[in-house]
Amino acid sequence: MKPVTLLASSLLVATASAQLIPFFTKPRLAAQNQQPMDPNMANPGIALPPSSDSSNPTTPSNGPPPNSNLCLNDVLGSQKQINIFAGFTRDVSSVSDRLDNTSMNTTILAPLNSAIASLSRKPWEDPEDYSAFGTSAYQGQAGEDRASGNLRRFTEAHVVPASPWKAGEKWNSVGGNEVWWEVKDGVTMVMPGSVEVEKVASRVANGEVWVLKGVLNYARKNE
Numbered sequence: 001m002k003p004v005t006l007l008a009s010s011l012l013v014a015t016a017s018a019q020l021i022p023f024f025t026k027p028r029l030a031a032q033n034q035q036p037m038d039p040n041m042a043n044p045g046i047a048l049p050p051s052s053d054s055s056n057p058t059t060p061s062n063g064p065p066p067n068s069n070l071c072l073n074d075v076l077g078s079q080k081q082i083n084i085f086a087g088f089t090r091d092v093s094s095v096s097d098r099l100d101n102t103s104m105n106t107t108i109l110a111p112l113n114s115a116i117a118s119l120s121r122k123p124w125e126d127p128e129d130y131s132a133f134g135t136s137a138y139q140g141q142a143g144e145d146r147a148s149g150n151l152r153r154f155t156e157a158h159v160v161p162a163s164p165w166k167a168g169e170k171w172n173s174v175g176g177n178e179v180w181w182e183v184k185d186g187v188t189m190v191m192p193g194s195v196e197v198e199k200v201a202s203r204v205a206n207g208e209v210w211v212l213k214g215v216l217n218y219a220r221k222n223e
């Protein structure tokens with residue numbers, strides 16, 4: 001099958017399933033139904049619909065998920081408010097492959113489109129490139145390679161190789177930056193930059209999509 005056909009059909013599947021499976025949460029309603037739970041286990045910001053996990057604690061990790069047959073790549077593109085970031089994940093193969101792979105769980109920290117649009121520079125731009133190569137920094141093949149390297153760094157900084165991810169638990173993102181999350185005055189924030197989590201948008205077989213109001217630090221690491 002041609003890649004184009006494959007993409008189109010997986011989008012169709014994702015769209016069709018999205019209408020059937022309530023993975024978009026209704027924070028207030030769900031919150032009322034929540035049992036008090038160990039704060040370390042709490043999901044950030046909003047409560048998720050009661051899952052069937054508790055009644056079936058022995059679901060094998062290689063079996064179908066309790067609440068969905070979808071994986072992160074299926075659902076990421078269906079959410080308009082984060083579709084810029086979703087596009088980035090498709091361009092970065094290290095991330096795209098991971099989100100398709102149901103044997104690796106992931107928490108995606110997807111900045112809102114508005115957060116990406118309001119950055120003072122594009123995620124694929126780096127001031128160091130401009131000082132080294134001037135205004136033609138992103139022209140030609142070498143320029144394209146620089147841009148895709150920067151985009152990869154930005155994207156990988158927002159992909160945490162764990163789900164479920166407990167409060168306070170420190171992980172290195174796929175890009176290598178250390179992150180954890182905590183709740184301060186009722187606001188869920190990804191640390192160390194205190195970037196607010198707007199909501200958990202999706203919960204599928206191989207992880208969760210969290211929507212961030214800002215972007216995480218993705219500065220180049222100087223060796």
Ligand SMILES: *[C@@H]1O[C@H](CO)[C@@H](O)[C@H](O)[C@H]1NC(C)=O
Binds near residue numbers: 097101102103104
């Ligand atoms: C999924 O991830 C596992 C564990 O890292 C790896 O062994 C496997 O090859 C991956 N599958 C695909 C299709 O990439």
Ligand SMILES: *[C@@H]1O[C@H](CO)[C@@H](O)[C@H](O)[C@H]1NC(C)=O
Binds near residue numbers: 065163164204205206
């Ligand atoms: C992966 O995520 C699923 C669905 O949330 C969960 O049931 C499973 O325990 C997770 N596996 C790991 C290794 O964290």
